[in-house]
Amino acid sequence: MYSASSKDEVVIKIIGKLSLEFPNMDQIKARGIVEEVLYKYDIAPTETALVASDVEEKLQIYLATKRLDGLSEKTLKNYNYQLLIFATRLRKPLASITTMDLRMYLANRCEKLKPSSVNGQITILKSFFSWLFQEEYIPKNPMLKIKNTKEPKRLRDALNGEETEILRQACKTKREKALLEFLVSSGARLSELVNIDISAIDWHEKSLRVIGKGNKERKIYFNVKTKILLQNYLKERKGDNPALFTASKYPFARMGGRSIQRELKKIATRAGFEKSIFPHLMRHTFATHSINAGMDITVLQHIMGHETPQTTLIYAALNDENIKHAYKRIS
Structure with a gap:
């Protein structure tokens, strides 16, 4: 006998499996294709079928x-990917999942993390x-x-003044100079x-103004040196792409995260650096230097886009550099 709920369950499971293999897949389009293929088929669970999990169905909602609620697409993709792995490994109805089930899952999933x-x-x-409970599922x-x-x-690791200057001297192109200086002076995230x-x-x-984590907008600043280097770069670059940093070759597309790295x-x-240099290290460097220069924690928290001051306070932890700067201010 035809069962609409059984067919919906099969469709959701197929989409869930495909999403694990192809995280960037258009789920809505894929679901439409699967439903079209199964349209003329009756689907019913067999007597010996395993107890079905309803995680995938609730996950979509x-x-x-x-x-x-405003979560970014990057965050949503990560949540979808991680929860589909959870759904695949723990085949139980949501209402019957216990704390012990979750502890065992986490112990196995996070063994080497x-x-x-x-x-x-x-x-x-x-x-x-928490959402399932609030929605009474x-x-x-x-x-x-x-x-x-x-x-x-x-x-938090950070470059000292000498290391930052060595990187500046190693820059050859106007794009390299502008990119490095912008990261060091603004504290912007790569994204x-x-x-x-x-x-x-x-x-x-x-x-x-930039859009940070959680789609929250904030204002960031850069210094005069960065302004001059940016304008020098923009005067000579090719193409009419609206992006601030673009590829040097046709079609002069917006630079992605990997290109910047x-x-x-x-x-x-x-x-000649042996240590790893990456965009977030520039952000750490900006924050550490700002603290050393006497910037108020609450101001730095706003510029960095941190949810809580506790995150910002990590940069104020005592180390040799912090102590040296504090002493210089009173001597």
Whole structure:
């Protein structure tokens, strides 16, 4: 006998499996194709079928809700990917999943992950099960008893003044000079830098608005040196792409995250650096130097786009450089 619910369940499972193999797949288009193929078929579960999980079905509703809440597409894709792995490994109805089930899943899933990555997995599951409970899909929240893993406190790595200057001297092209200086002087995230358009820049104020984590807008600033280097680069570059940084070859497309990372690596290799140089290190450097220069924590928190001052305070942790700068201010 034809069962609409059984067919829907099969469609959701097929899309879920495909999404695991092809994370960038257009799920709506794929679902339409699968439904078209199955249109003339009757589908019914067999007597010996395993108990079905309803995670995949609820996941689609959860992601749609979070999209309306303003979560970025990058975050949604990660949540979708991680929760589909969870659905594949734990084949139980959501209402029957226990805290022990989740502990065993996390122990297996996170066996070789560092503490920060483990906490990332926990955060995703906490968000999902909290939503399920609030929407009354489950009678109680089994994630309530699961706590975050303790992460070792480490000082954020940053370049000192001499290292930063060595990188500057290693830059050859106007794009390299402008890119490095913008990262060092603004504290922008890589994802924010990639999406900056020239039209967003206020050259007089030396500022621009960026969309950070959680689709939150904030204003960042850059110095006079960066302004001059940016304008020198823009005068000579080819193409009419609205992006701030573009490829040097036709069709002069917007530079992506990997292209920017390769650019920095090329500069670092030329400078003879053995340590890894990457965009987020420039952000750490900006924050550390700002603290050393006496910038107020709350101001830096706003510029960096941190949710809480605790994150910003990591950069104020005592180290030799901090102590030296503090002493110089009173001597």
